[in-house]
């Protein structure tokens with residue numbers, strides 16, 4: 159597995175990053191033991207980078223895995239906007255994964271220059287934690303090309319985690335080309351790039367070969383985060399990143415979908431949470447436009463009645 163340096167952060171990561179959202183309670187809801195088994199298998203196959211979030215609930219899976227896979231570079235992220243929220247999220251991460259150092263901490267789902275400015279206190283705090291030796295690098299995750307463009311104005315941002323895929327699915331403010339242009343400009347400023355959702359959150363599964371070729375061969379992407387739920391998927395993706403795409407054909411990829419249970423009360427909290435505008439309350443019940451949904455599961459977390467599931 160090839161490793162690359164994430165821009166000026168200096169972090170050395172494998173080109174394939176293990177995205178842990180798929181094993182989380184928001185999606186497959188694996189036990190920490192089952193999740194750790196997959197993470198350890200990927201590590202044994204050369205994967206050295208994993209991504210999580212305060213929201214995902216996968217710190218226990220990672221903590222277990224790190225006992226046998228100590229050299230994983232761990233990236234996490236949180237909805238933080240000032241010093242107290244950032245300090246609390248960092249503390250949860252340290253305790254959650256059982257380390258006193260987080261390789262990469264990112265502001266989760268940022269949108270624009272205005273969002274970054276509004277959250278600058280958190281960025282400054284994180285930068286100070288980096289200088290004190292508690293964080294390896296500070297970054298930002300986003301579905302917006304405007305945010306990628308704006309990030310270059312904040313010298314503490316050394317890594318970006320943008321949504322990009324062959325079809326541009328899920329990019330909130332433009333096309334794949336818009337995002338590529340923004341990423342190119344950020345890379346020119348020394349920012350490391352690790353991509354999310356190379357399969358468009360599941361929409362490109364039927365053409366995963368072309369979608370993966372795009373992500374792996376893109377000169378813009380230092381690393382690519384992929385959610386993997388089985389040993390076979392890990393082996394096929396590791397082989398693809400090593401140049402052998404032959405195992406992808408044999409994968410029995412299930413198309414994903416969102417289910418809303420009958421006990422939905424139509425409160426609309428899920429719709430407020432969905433950045434993709436994929437869920438609406440119609441006639442008193444949450445209804446999902448599966449063509450817009452990227453199956454992130456964030457609406458499930460927002461539902462007070464626990465009636466949404468990604469299956």
Ligand code: SF4
Nearest residue numbers: 422423425426428461
């Ligand atoms: S948050 Fe839950 S209860 Fe409220 S509308 Fe959405 S699915 Fe229904």
Ligand code: SF4
Nearest residue numbers: 432451452454455457
């Ligand atoms: S409907 Fe839910 S799972 Fe789909 S994109 Fe919106 S928040 Fe994510």
